[in-house]
Amino acid sequence: MLGPIKQYVLSGVNRRYKDETNRRIMVVNLFAAVGMSITFLLGSRAFIDGEYFLSTILFSASVIFALSQRLQVRVATAKARTWSITLLIFCLMALTLLLVITGGKDNTGPLWIYLVPPVTMFFAGFIRGLLALVAYTIACTIVLFGFNEADFVANYSYAFKTRLLYSFATVTFLSAFYEYSRQKSYDTALYLSEQFERQAKHDHLTQLLNRRGAQQCLEREYARMQRNKRHFSIAIADIDRFKSINDSLGHEQGDEVLRQISNIFKTRSRGQDVLARWGGEEFMFIFNDTDEAGAVKALEQIRATLNNAPLNINGNEIYITSSFGVCEVTPDIDTSSAIRLADKALYHAKEHGRNLVCAASTLPCR
Numbered sequence: 585m586l587g588p589i590k591q592y593v594l595s596g597v598n599r600r601y602k603d604e605t606n607r608r609i610m611v612v613n614l615f616a617a618v619g620m621s622i623t624f625l626l627g628s629r630a631f632i633d634g635e636y637f638l639s640t641i642l643f644s645a646s647v648i649f650a651l652s653q654r655l656q657v658r659v660a661t662a663k664a665r666t667w668s669i670t671l672l673i674f675c676l677m678a679l680t681l682l683l684v685i686t687g688g689k690d691n692t693g694p695l696w697i698y699l700v701p702p703v704t705m706f707f708a709g710f711i712r713g714l715l716a717l718v719a720y721t722i723a724c725t726i727v728l729f730g731f732n733e734a735d736f737v738a739n740y741s742y743a744f745k746t747r748l749l750y751s752f753a754t755v756t757f758l759s760a761f762y763e764y765s766r767q768k769s770y771d772t773a774l775y776l777s778e779q780f781e782r783q784a785k786h787d788h789l790t791q792l793l794n795r796r797g798a799q800q801c802l803e804r805e806y807a808r809m810q811r812n813k814r815h816f817s818i819a820i821a822d823i824d825r826f827k828s829i830n831d832s833l834g835h836e837q838g839d840e841v842l843r844q845i846s847n848i849f850k851t852r853s854r855g856q857d858v859l860a861r862w863g864g865e866e867f868m869f870i871f872n873d874t875d876e877a878g879a880v881k882a883l884e885q886i887r888a889t890l891n892n893a894p895l896n897i898n899g900n901e902i903y904i905t906s907s908f909g910v911c912e913v914t915p916d917i918d919t920s921s922a923i924r925l926a927d928k929a930l931y932h933a934k935e936h937g938r939n940l941v942c943a944a945s946t947l948p949c950r
Protein backbone atom coordinates (compact mmCIF):
# COMPACT_ATOMS: atom_id res chain seq x y z
CA MET A 585 0.00 0.00 0.00
CA LEU A 586 2.78 2.41 0.99
CA GLY A 587 4.81 1.48 -2.12
CA PRO A 588 2.58 3.16 -4.74
CA ILE A 589 2.10 6.23 -2.49
CA LYS A 590 5.86 6.60 -2.08
CA GLN A 591 6.33 6.09 -5.81
CA TYR A 592 3.76 8.80 -6.54
CA VAL A 593 5.30 11.30 -4.08
CA LEU A 594 8.78 10.67 -5.49
CA SER A 595 7.74 10.85 -9.14
CA GLY A 596 9.86 13.43 -10.97
CA VAL A 597 12.50 13.47 -8.21
CA ASN A 598 16.03 13.15 -9.55
CA ARG A 599 19.30 12.71 -7.65
CA ARG A 600 20.97 15.18 -10.02
CA TYR A 601 18.62 18.00 -8.90
CA LYS A 602 19.30 20.20 -5.89
CA ASP A 603 17.64 19.15 -2.60
CA GLU A 604 15.43 22.24 -2.74
CA THR A 605 14.15 21.33 -6.24
CA ASN A 606 13.39 17.75 -5.20
CA ARG A 607 11.57 18.95 -2.09
CA ARG A 608 9.44 21.25 -4.27
CA ILE A 609 8.67 18.42 -6.70
CA MET A 610 7.48 16.21 -3.81
CA VAL A 611 5.34 18.97 -2.32
CA VAL A 612 3.79 19.71 -5.74
CA ASN A 613 2.96 15.99 -6.07
CA LEU A 614 1.34 15.93 -2.63
CA PHE A 615 -0.44 19.24 -3.04
CA ALA A 616 -1.76 18.30 -6.49
CA ALA A 617 -3.07 14.99 -5.09
CA VAL A 618 -4.82 16.67 -2.14
CA GLY A 619 -6.18 19.51 -4.31
CA MET A 620 -7.38 17.07 -6.96
CA SER A 621 -9.16 14.82 -4.42
CA ILE A 622 -10.81 17.63 -2.44
CA THR A 623 -12.05 19.49 -5.52
CA PHE A 624 -13.27 16.22 -7.02
CA LEU A 625 -15.19 15.28 -3.84
CA LEU A 626 -16.64 18.78 -3.43
CA GLY A 627 -17.50 18.85 -7.15
CA SER A 628 -19.33 15.50 -6.89
CA ARG A 629 -21.27 16.75 -3.91
CA ALA A 630 -22.21 19.98 -5.71
CA PHE A 631 -23.28 17.91 -8.71
CA ILE A 632 -25.52 15.69 -6.55
CA ASP A 633 -27.01 18.83 -4.97
CA GLY A 634 -27.80 20.12 -8.45
CA GLU A 635 -25.28 23.00 -8.26
CA TYR A 636 -24.00 22.39 -11.77
CA PHE A 637 -22.07 25.65 -12.17
CA LEU A 638 -20.12 25.06 -8.95
CA SER A 639 -19.53 21.40 -9.75
CA THR A 640 -18.19 22.31 -13.23
CA ILE A 641 -15.72 24.74 -11.67
CA LEU A 642 -14.61 22.23 -9.05
CA PHE A 643 -14.19 19.43 -11.60
CA SER A 644 -12.18 21.79 -13.84
CA ALA A 645 -9.94 22.68 -10.89
CA SER A 646 -9.48 18.97 -10.17
CA VAL A 647 -8.35 18.43 -13.78
CA ILE A 648 -5.95 21.42 -13.61
CA PHE A 649 -4.38 20.05 -10.38
CA ALA A 650 -3.87 16.68 -12.09
CA LEU A 651 -2.45 18.32 -15.23
CA SER A 652 0.03 20.45 -13.33
CA GLN A 653 1.38 17.35 -11.55
CA ARG A 654 1.67 15.41 -14.83
CA LEU A 655 3.39 18.38 -16.47
CA GLN A 656 6.29 18.44 -13.98
CA VAL A 657 6.73 14.65 -14.16
CA ARG A 658 6.37 14.18 -17.93
CA VAL A 659 8.33 17.24 -19.07
CA ALA A 660 11.21 17.13 -16.62
CA THR A 661 12.62 20.59 -17.30
CA ALA A 662 12.99 23.65 -15.07
CA LYS A 663 10.58 25.54 -17.34
CA ALA A 664 7.92 22.81 -17.04
CA ARG A 665 8.30 22.84 -13.24
CA THR A 666 7.80 26.62 -13.19
CA TRP A 667 4.69 26.24 -15.35
CA SER A 668 3.40 23.46 -13.14
CA ILE A 669 3.81 25.58 -10.00
CA THR A 670 2.28 28.64 -11.70
CA LEU A 671 -0.70 26.54 -12.75
CA LEU A 672 -1.19 25.23 -9.21
CA ILE A 673 -0.98 28.66 -7.61
CA PHE A 674 -3.22 30.22 -10.25
CA CYS A 675 -5.77 27.43 -9.82
CA LEU A 676 -5.75 27.78 -6.03
CA MET A 677 -6.09 31.56 -6.21
CA ALA A 678 -8.89 31.44 -8.79
CA LEU A 679 -10.76 28.79 -6.82
CA THR A 680 -10.53 30.59 -3.48
CA LEU A 681 -11.43 33.91 -5.10
CA LEU A 682 -14.50 32.26 -6.58
CA LEU A 683 -15.41 30.96 -3.13
CA VAL A 684 -15.13 34.51 -1.79
CA ILE A 685 -17.40 35.73 -4.60
CA THR A 686 -20.02 33.00 -4.26
CA GLY A 687 -19.65 32.55 -0.50
CA GLY A 688 -19.53 28.76 -0.91
CA LYS A 689 -21.58 26.73 1.58
CA ASP A 690 -23.35 29.08 4.07
CA ASN A 691 -20.83 31.86 3.33
CA THR A 692 -17.92 29.77 4.66
CA GLY A 693 -16.05 30.00 1.32
CA PRO A 694 -13.67 32.83 2.40
CA LEU A 695 -12.15 30.52 5.05
CA TRP A 696 -10.18 28.77 2.28
CA ILE A 697 -8.17 31.89 1.42
CA TYR A 698 -5.79 31.19 4.34
CA LEU A 699 -4.38 28.30 2.28
CA VAL A 700 -3.10 30.74 -0.32
CA PRO A 701 -0.19 32.56 1.47
CA PRO A 702 1.81 29.53 2.73
CA VAL A 703 1.30 27.55 -0.50
CA THR A 704 2.20 30.53 -2.74
CA MET A 705 5.27 31.42 -0.66
CA PHE A 706 6.56 27.87 -0.62
CA PHE A 707 6.06 27.27 -4.33
CA ALA A 708 6.94 30.68 -5.76
CA GLY A 709 9.65 31.78 -3.28
CA PHE A 710 9.85 35.05 -1.36
CA ILE A 711 9.87 37.74 -4.08
CA ARG A 712 7.54 36.16 -6.65
CA GLY A 713 5.30 34.84 -3.87
CA LEU A 714 5.00 38.29 -2.32
CA LEU A 715 4.12 39.88 -5.67
CA ALA A 716 1.50 37.20 -6.38
CA LEU A 717 0.00 37.67 -2.90
CA VAL A 718 -0.17 41.45 -3.26
CA ALA A 719 -2.06 40.96 -6.56
CA TYR A 720 -4.34 38.41 -4.87
CA THR A 721 -5.04 40.73 -1.90
CA ILE A 722 -5.94 43.56 -4.32
CA ALA A 723 -8.28 41.18 -6.20
CA CYS A 724 -9.93 40.10 -2.90
CA THR A 725 -10.34 43.74 -1.78
CA ILE A 726 -11.98 44.64 -5.10
CA VAL A 727 -14.31 41.63 -4.86
CA LEU A 728 -15.25 42.38 -1.24
CA PHE A 729 -15.63 46.16 -1.44
CA GLY A 730 -16.04 46.94 -5.14
CA PHE A 731 -19.31 45.14 -5.78
CA ASN A 732 -21.36 45.92 -2.67
CA GLU A 733 -24.65 46.02 -4.53
CA ALA A 734 -23.95 43.27 -7.06
CA ASP A 735 -26.10 40.12 -6.91
CA PHE A 736 -23.30 37.80 -7.95
CA VAL A 737 -21.21 38.58 -4.83
CA ALA A 738 -22.17 36.92 -1.54
CA ASN A 739 -23.38 39.19 1.21
CA TYR A 740 -20.82 39.72 4.00
CA SER A 741 -20.96 42.24 6.83
CA TYR A 742 -18.47 45.14 6.78
CA ALA A 743 -16.83 43.84 9.98
CA PHE A 744 -16.39 40.38 8.45
CA LYS A 745 -14.83 41.77 5.27
CA THR A 746 -12.34 44.03 7.07
CA ARG A 747 -11.34 41.33 9.57
CA LEU A 748 -10.99 38.82 6.75
CA LEU A 749 -8.53 41.10 4.98
CA TYR A 750 -6.64 42.01 8.19
CA SER A 751 -6.22 38.38 9.20
CA PHE A 752 -5.28 37.46 5.61
CA ALA A 753 -2.61 40.20 5.60
CA THR A 754 -1.28 38.84 8.92
CA VAL A 755 -1.02 35.29 7.56
CA THR A 756 0.64 36.67 4.42
CA PHE A 757 3.18 38.59 6.49
CA LEU A 758 3.97 35.55 8.66
CA SER A 759 4.27 33.26 5.63
CA ALA A 760 6.55 35.76 3.88
CA PHE A 761 8.71 36.10 7.00
CA TYR A 762 8.89 32.32 7.37
CA GLU A 763 9.82 31.85 3.70
CA TYR A 764 12.45 34.61 3.89
CA SER A 765 14.09 33.03 6.97
CA ARG A 766 13.86 29.58 5.40
CA GLN A 767 15.56 30.76 2.21
CA LYS A 768 18.27 32.57 4.22
CA SER A 769 18.97 29.44 6.32
CA TYR A 770 19.03 27.31 3.18
CA ASP A 771 21.49 29.71 1.47
CA THR A 772 23.70 29.73 4.58
CA ALA A 773 23.65 25.92 4.82
CA LEU A 774 24.50 25.68 1.11
CA TYR A 775 27.35 28.17 1.46
CA LEU A 776 28.75 26.33 4.49
CA SER A 777 28.56 22.94 2.83
CA GLU A 778 30.35 24.36 -0.25
CA GLN A 779 33.03 25.81 2.05
CA PHE A 780 33.46 22.48 3.88
CA GLU A 781 33.61 20.68 0.55
CA ARG A 782 36.29 23.10 -0.65
CA GLN A 783 38.29 22.85 2.56
CA ALA A 784 38.15 19.07 2.44
CA LYS A 785 39.78 19.12 -1.01
CA HIS A 786 42.25 22.00 -0.62
CA ASP A 787 45.45 22.58 1.28
CA HIS A 788 45.18 25.63 3.55
CA LEU A 789 48.87 26.59 3.23
CA THR A 790 49.17 26.75 -0.56
CA GLN A 791 45.47 26.80 -1.53
CA LEU A 792 46.25 24.02 -4.00
CA LEU A 793 44.26 20.78 -4.15
CA ASN A 794 45.30 18.44 -1.35
CA ARG A 795 45.91 14.69 -1.68
CA ARG A 796 42.18 13.92 -1.53
CA GLY A 797 41.38 16.52 -4.21
CA ALA A 798 44.22 15.19 -6.37
CA GLN A 799 42.96 11.64 -5.98
CA GLN A 800 39.51 12.69 -7.22
CA CYS A 801 41.14 14.38 -10.23
CA LEU A 802 43.14 11.22 -10.93
CA GLU A 803 39.96 9.10 -10.88
CA ARG A 804 38.28 11.56 -13.28
CA GLU A 805 41.27 11.62 -15.61
CA TYR A 806 41.56 7.84 -15.58
CA ALA A 807 37.86 7.45 -16.47
CA ARG A 808 38.31 10.01 -19.26
CA MET A 809 41.37 8.18 -20.57
CA GLN A 810 39.43 4.91 -20.71
CA ARG A 811 36.69 6.69 -22.69
CA ASN A 812 38.73 8.65 -25.20
CA LYS A 813 41.98 6.59 -25.12
CA ARG A 814 44.09 9.74 -24.66
CA HIS A 815 46.88 9.13 -22.16
CA PHE A 816 47.88 11.47 -19.37
CA SER A 817 50.98 11.79 -17.20
CA ILE A 818 51.59 12.10 -13.49
CA ALA A 819 54.63 13.79 -11.95
CA ILE A 820 55.75 14.05 -8.34
CA ALA A 821 58.00 16.94 -7.35
CA ASP A 822 59.99 16.94 -4.12
CA ILE A 823 61.82 20.06 -2.91
CA ASP A 824 65.54 19.39 -2.55
CA ARG A 825 67.08 19.47 0.91
CA PHE A 826 64.02 21.03 2.41
CA LYS A 827 64.93 19.82 5.88
CA SER A 828 68.00 22.07 5.88
CA ILE A 829 65.79 25.05 4.85
CA ASN A 830 63.56 24.38 7.83
CA ASP A 831 66.56 23.93 10.07
CA SER A 832 68.28 27.12 8.98
CA LEU A 833 65.30 29.47 8.44
CA GLY A 834 62.74 28.00 10.79
CA HIS A 835 59.45 26.22 10.14
CA GLU A 836 57.47 29.42 9.40
CA GLN A 837 59.88 30.53 6.70
CA GLY A 838 59.83 26.93 5.45
CA ASP A 839 56.06 27.35 5.00
CA GLU A 840 56.66 30.58 3.08
CA VAL A 841 59.11 28.72 0.81
CA LEU A 842 56.41 26.14 0.09
CA ARG A 843 53.90 28.90 -0.71
CA GLN A 844 56.28 30.67 -3.12
CA ILE A 845 57.29 27.42 -4.83
CA SER A 846 53.65 26.45 -5.29
CA ASN A 847 53.07 29.86 -6.94
CA ILE A 848 55.96 29.29 -9.33
CA PHE A 849 54.71 25.78 -10.18
CA LYS A 850 51.20 27.11 -10.68
CA THR A 851 52.14 30.02 -12.92
CA ARG A 852 54.42 27.81 -15.03
CA SER A 853 51.74 25.11 -15.57
CA ARG A 854 49.19 25.13 -18.37
CA GLY A 855 45.62 26.08 -17.40
CA GLN A 856 44.31 22.56 -17.97
CA ASP A 857 47.02 20.84 -15.90
CA VAL A 858 46.35 20.04 -12.27
CA LEU A 859 48.76 20.91 -9.48
CA ALA A 860 48.25 19.54 -5.97
CA ARG A 861 50.13 19.38 -2.71
CA TRP A 862 50.69 15.65 -2.43
CA GLY A 863 52.29 15.66 1.03
CA GLY A 864 54.70 17.71 3.19
CA GLU A 865 57.17 19.10 0.62
CA GLU A 866 55.86 17.01 -2.28
CA PHE A 867 53.68 18.27 -5.14
CA MET A 868 51.81 16.37 -7.82
CA PHE A 869 51.31 17.46 -11.43
CA ILE A 870 48.63 15.85 -13.59
CA PHE A 871 49.26 16.62 -17.26
CA ASN A 872 46.13 15.70 -19.18
CA ASP A 873 46.32 14.64 -22.83
CA THR A 874 50.12 14.50 -22.43
CA ASP A 875 52.53 11.61 -22.93
CA GLU A 876 55.65 11.13 -20.82
CA ALA A 877 57.93 12.98 -23.25
CA GLY A 878 55.57 15.99 -23.26
CA ALA A 879 55.41 16.00 -19.47
CA VAL A 880 59.22 15.81 -19.20
CA LYS A 881 59.48 18.83 -21.52
CA ALA A 882 57.01 20.84 -19.43
CA LEU A 883 58.71 19.81 -16.19
CA GLU A 884 62.16 20.75 -17.51
CA GLN A 885 60.88 24.31 -18.01
CA ILE A 886 59.34 24.38 -14.54
CA ARG A 887 62.54 22.99 -13.00
CA ALA A 888 64.67 25.58 -14.84
CA THR A 889 62.38 28.44 -13.76
CA LEU A 890 62.64 27.42 -10.11
CA ASN A 891 66.38 26.91 -10.44
CA ASN A 892 66.91 30.41 -11.89
CA ALA A 893 64.34 32.41 -9.91
CA PRO A 894 65.41 33.36 -6.40
CA LEU A 895 62.72 33.25 -3.70
CA ASN A 896 62.36 36.26 -1.48
CA ILE A 897 62.24 35.00 2.09
CA ASN A 898 62.17 37.69 4.72
CA GLY A 899 64.06 40.10 2.46
CA ASN A 900 66.72 37.51 1.58
CA GLU A 901 67.09 35.95 -1.84
CA ILE A 902 67.45 32.19 -1.71
CA TYR A 903 67.71 29.65 -4.50
CA ILE A 904 65.81 26.39 -4.15
CA THR A 905 65.67 23.41 -6.48
CA SER A 906 63.32 20.51 -6.88
CA SER A 907 63.53 16.98 -8.27
CA PHE A 908 60.81 15.41 -10.38
CA GLY A 909 59.70 11.87 -11.21
CA VAL A 910 57.21 11.37 -14.04
CA CYS A 911 55.20 8.49 -15.47
CA GLU A 912 52.57 8.15 -18.19
CA VAL A 913 49.23 6.53 -17.35
CA THR A 914 48.19 4.04 -20.03
CA PRO A 915 45.69 1.19 -20.20
CA ASP A 916 48.58 -1.04 -18.98
CA ILE A 917 49.76 1.29 -16.21
CA ASP A 918 46.91 2.35 -13.94
CA THR A 919 47.06 5.41 -11.67
CA SER A 920 48.44 3.73 -8.56
CA SER A 921 51.15 1.95 -10.57
CA ALA A 922 51.99 5.25 -12.28
CA ILE A 923 52.29 7.00 -8.89
CA ARG A 924 54.56 4.22 -7.64
CA LEU A 925 56.72 4.47 -10.78
CA ALA A 926 56.83 8.29 -10.64
CA ASP A 927 58.00 7.94 -7.01
CA LYS A 928 60.74 5.53 -8.11
CA ALA A 929 61.82 7.97 -10.84
CA LEU A 930 61.87 10.77 -8.25
CA TYR A 931 64.07 8.65 -5.98
CA HIS A 932 66.36 8.06 -8.96
CA ALA A 933 66.57 11.83 -9.59
CA LYS A 934 67.47 12.40 -5.93
CA GLU A 935 70.13 9.72 -6.08
CA HIS A 936 71.66 11.20 -9.22
CA GLY A 937 72.33 14.65 -7.86
CA ARG A 938 68.84 16.27 -7.43
CA ASN A 939 67.46 19.23 -9.48
CA LEU A 940 66.58 16.68 -12.18
CA VAL A 941 63.54 15.43 -14.09
CA CYS A 942 63.53 11.66 -14.37
CA ALA A 943 61.06 9.66 -16.48
CA ALA A 944 59.86 6.25 -15.27
CA SER A 945 60.38 4.73 -18.74
CA THR A 946 64.12 5.45 -18.52
CA LEU A 947 64.60 3.65 -15.21
CA PRO A 948 66.93 0.67 -15.48
CA CYS A 949 64.37 -1.68 -13.92
CA ARG A 950 60.76 -0.76 -13.25
Ligand SMILES: Nc1nc2c(ncn2[C@@H]2O[C@H](COP(=O)(O)OP(=O)(O)OP(=O)(O)O)[C@@H](O)[C@H]2O)c(=O)[nH]1
Nearest residue numbers: 822823824825826827828830835838839864865934
Ligand atom coordinates in the same frame (compact mmCIF):
# COMPACT_ATOMS: atom_id res chain seq x y z
N1 LIG B 1 57.89 24.15 6.97
C1 LIG B 1 57.33 22.98 6.62
N2 LIG B 1 58.09 21.88 6.56
C2 LIG B 1 57.55 20.72 6.20
C3 LIG B 1 56.19 20.63 5.89
N3 LIG B 1 55.93 19.35 5.55
C4 LIG B 1 57.10 18.66 5.65
N4 LIG B 1 58.09 19.48 6.03
C5 LIG B 1 59.50 19.15 6.26
O1 LIG B 1 60.12 18.79 5.05
C6 LIG B 1 61.32 18.07 5.41
C7 LIG B 1 61.54 16.96 4.42
O2 LIG B 1 62.79 16.43 4.69
P1 LIG B 1 63.37 15.11 4.06
O3 LIG B 1 62.22 14.19 3.70
O4 LIG B 1 64.40 14.58 4.95
O5 LIG B 1 63.98 15.54 2.70
P2 LIG B 1 64.83 16.77 2.24
O6 LIG B 1 65.52 17.46 3.37
O7 LIG B 1 63.92 17.63 1.42
O8 LIG B 1 65.93 16.09 1.36
P3 LIG B 1 65.76 15.45 -0.08
O9 LIG B 1 64.32 15.21 -0.34
O10 LIG B 1 66.56 14.19 -0.02
O11 LIG B 1 66.35 16.42 -1.04
C8 LIG B 1 61.11 17.57 6.84
O12 LIG B 1 62.00 18.26 7.68
C9 LIG B 1 59.68 17.97 7.15
O13 LIG B 1 59.52 18.34 8.52
C10 LIG B 1 55.39 21.82 5.98
O14 LIG B 1 54.19 21.85 5.74
N5 LIG B 1 56.02 22.97 6.34
